[in-house]
Amino acid sequence: MLAASTTTLPLFLALSACAGPNPLAGPPPLSADVRALLRAVAAEQNLISLYNRTMAAYSALVPALTPLLAEHQAHLAQLRARIIEPPGKSVPGKVTSKPAIPGTQAAALAQLRTAEQAASTAQLQRLATASPSLAQLYASIAASEATHVTMLDVRSSR
Amino acid sequence: MPKIPATIGELQALQAALAAEHAAVYGYGVAGALLSGADQARALTDWQAHQEARDTLRAMIVKLGAIPVAASAGYQLPFPVRDARSARRLAAALEDGVTQGYLGLVAVTNQTLRTFGALAMLPPAKRAVAWRGSTVAFPGMPSAR
Numbered sequence: 371m372l373a374a375s376t377t378t379l380p381l382f383l384a385l386s387a388c389a390g391p392n393p394l395a396g397p398p399p400l401s402a403d404v405r406a407l408l409r410a411v412a413a414e415q416n417l418i419s420l421y422n423r424t425m426a427a428y429s430a431l432v433p434a435l436t437p438l439l440a441e442h443q444a445h446l447a448q449l450r451a452r453i454i455e456p457p458g459k460s461v462p463g464k465v466t467s468k469p470a471i472p473g474t475q476a477a478a479l480a481q482l483r484t485a486e487q488a489a490s491t492a493q494l495q496r497l498a499t500a501s502p503s504l505a506q507l508y509a510s511i512a513a514s515e516a517t518h519v520t521m522l523d524v525r526s527s528r
Numbered sequence: 529m530p531k532i533p534a535t536i537g538e539l540q541a542l543q544a545a546l547a548a549e550h551a552a553v554y555g556y557g558v559a560g561a562l563l564s565g566a567d568q569a570r571a572l573t574d575w576q577a578h579q580e581a582r583d584t585l586r587a588m589i590v591k592l593g594a595i596p597v598a599a600s601a602g603y604q605l606p607f608p609v610r611d612a613r614s615a616r617r618l619a620a621a622l623e624d625g626v627t628q629g630y631l632g633l634v635a636v637t638n639q640t641l642r643t644f645g646a647l648a649m650l651p652p653a654k655r656a657v658a659w660r661g662s663t664v665a666f667p668g669m670p671s672a673r
Contacts, residue, residue: 497639509631510649516654
């Protein structure tokens with residue numbers, strides 16, 4: 371089997387006073403790959419929030435959703451590990467999307483399914499600007515989220 | 529089938545994915561013989577999917593002017609496979625191997641091949657879950673688990 375390239379190439383958040391012609395001009399703009407990585411981090415945070423709020427609303431779903439939530443937490447950890455935060459700065463940790471939890475369990479599962487499918491598609495769209503190592507991480511997370519869609523379909527059909 | 533110019537690295541990644549598909553086609557032959565009923569039917573469907581994927585990769589490699597890697601006469605199974613339970617485990621392991629094989633294509637710089645590899649990871653990742661009954665955080669990327 372082919373061993374996947376797993377070289378970790380952390381991406382620097384261009385927020386520090388690194389070398390540049392004019393240190394007073396403010397931080398340089400973030401590169402496309404760093405912006406994509408920050409969007410991926412935000413998307414994982416939003417998914418984790420959605421899982422937590424769904425599980426809080428429907429306790430019967432906790433056993434089925436807990437493993438999927440744990441995998442999203444692992445995704446977030448891997449994505450965040452690709453960013454080196456300069457001293458005094460940190461990657462934004464707030465949830466940027468907080469849709470209401472539907473009034474029925476079936477609708478809540480359907481909302482999670484839609485979110486997983488959208489997240490998987492978004493990961494694939496990030497491939498173009500990514501380094502080889504980061505592209506592999508996005509592709510693996512996309513595949514994981516696609517399997518979550520399958521698991522949620524199975525749960526919905528019960 | 530994507531139309532692509534290829535470097536040596538890209539060809540190597542295609543050949544590695546093809547080798548993983550060859551292994552899956554062989555392995556499902558072993559697993560299928562020990563399964564019955566719905567599991568055997570699923571193994572047959574999955575075996576056919578791997579044959580189709582193998583043929584696609586072969587055609588891509590030929591189109592690039594290279595000779596596709598051939599299947600081995602036999603393969604070392606990752607663990608003893610003697611009953612239905614171990615056959616299901618083998619099927620999951622085969623799918624993991626194929627997912628990992630396509631992950632190599634995602635590391636190339638050619639965007640068409642990169643996208644092809646990422647999309648090709650999805651079916652085996654889903655089939656692995658179906659056989660295993662549970663998900664993994666990083667399909668095809670065991671070092672990240």
